[in-house]
Amino acid sequence: MAARSVCCPNRLSSLLFSPKVIPFAPAYFSTQIGRDAPVLVRDFIHAALYDSKHGYFSSRSGSVGVLDRSIKFNQLGGRKAYMQHLDKIYKQSDISWFTPVELFKPWYAHGIAEAIMRTTNLSVPLKIYEIGGGSGTCAKSVMDYIKLNAPTRVYDNMSYISVEISPSLAKKQQETVGEVNSHLAKFQVECRDAADPNGWGLEQQPCWVIMLEVLDNLPHDLIYSENQVSPWMEVWVEKQHDRLELSELYKPLHDPLITKCMEILDLPKDGSAQGSMFASVAKSISAKILPKPRRCWLPTGCLKLLEVLHGALPKMSLVASDFSYLPDVKVPGERAPLVSTKKDGNSLDYSTYLDAKGDADIFFPTDFWLLERMDHYCSRQLKPNQDKSLKKGKKRRTLTLDTSSFMEEFGLPSKTRTKDGYNPLLDDFKNTKFYLSVPTHNTK
DSSP: OGGGOTTSGGGHHHHOOOOOOOOSOGGGOOSOOOSSSOEEHHHHHHHHHHOTTTOHHHHHOOSOOOOSSOOOGGGSOSHHHHHHHHHHHHHHHTOSOOOHHHHTTTHHHHHHHHHHHHHSOTTSOOEEEEESOTTSHHHHHHHHHHHHHSOHHHHHHOEEEEEOSOHHHHHHHHHHHTTSGGGGGGEEEEOSOTTOGGGOOOOOSOEEEEEESOGGGSOOEEEEESSSSSOOEEEEEEEOTTSSOEEEEEEESOOHHHHHHHHHTTOOTTOOOOSOHHHHHHHHHHHHHSOOOEEEEEOHHHHHHHHHHHHHOTTEEEEEEEESOOSSOOSOSBTOOEEEEEETTEEEEOSOGGGOSSSSEEEOOOOHHHHHHHHHHHTTOOOTTSOOOTTSOOOEEEEEEEHHHHHHHHSOGGGGOOTTSOOHHHHSOTTEEEEEEEEOOOOO
16 A cells, blocks of 8 residues: 555554455445435545556455565564565565565564464364455465464364455465465465355354455544534535536435444434533533534444454454554545555555545554444344343453563564564554454353
């Protein structure tokens, strides 16, 4: 993605890297996309990124970058040498981005494999799903690690399924994993939309789901309030009559995904203040004297995906990694995205998502606190009339770690350390985290 390209070294430590993988198909739209018909913000974002003809990824992305060989970090002097080496790799490959799992192969994926092995029941056949598997480097490296470090029966009986919407990436994954002949019988690619429940059966056995840098490009919705106490409203996008400009349209809350996400956030629909009566009165007075519009971005795409996964894989364990925050965001609102493009080789950030019309990347920070709440909420999968309150007993055990802590616990940090002690995997990934979630038997 343009804004996360490491062709511009000054962007490296702040934005890092993320895959250009298209995990969701156009069928994901929930409102009718028409020339003049208003659409929900999530559908506008989905079209701007994934439209088959005009979407940012469809028009700009090529194959996922693959390194010919692993980087020998121990042979590099320090950060300057690492950056020079990285610059050389990009110029030689003519690729504008590489994923973390590719830059730090095989060590990045080995850390994930170790986390899986430590927290899974190895007496049950190991089954792993990966959403948006890119070039297949993660799959191959995880399977390599399990083959070398797990009991023979674990590797012999394991299966690894990649859910990938891109036919070209699906083919690449088969080629990458096929470099080890024994992996092929255990690996398959299902070329489909991971958020479409019709693509899943019901898997009653324990399994793992891996999602690396998938959450940041999932569609989000936007809600708006005129001031500190006004009711929240859905934001829609419409084209102004006889003009090319796009504008926002505000409607009363109605969309089920939006209202469900607000429920998980404990966000009152009427915009009322939470807390004491004094706080509520103070906020009302403030709204009259100094009215301040409010904008809040909701990860409805993530919520939809978690609902589908928990419905199809009720005993799944999950490991996900993504950006916990993004610097220099110009778009207003809580959990707002960075909207960025490249012009004449330079990064350009937009101040509104409406300017992204197929020429810009739109990516969001992940609110890991909210991710955990959505995970707990979706794990219940109760019938419509049953109470799904988060106050009920939790059915998941969860852990959020920054990348350095995760790799120090499960990886081999010495393998990505340069001669002077600089470690790009630990030192440069300050704005990324890992999320681990496993089921429990708590039903109270």
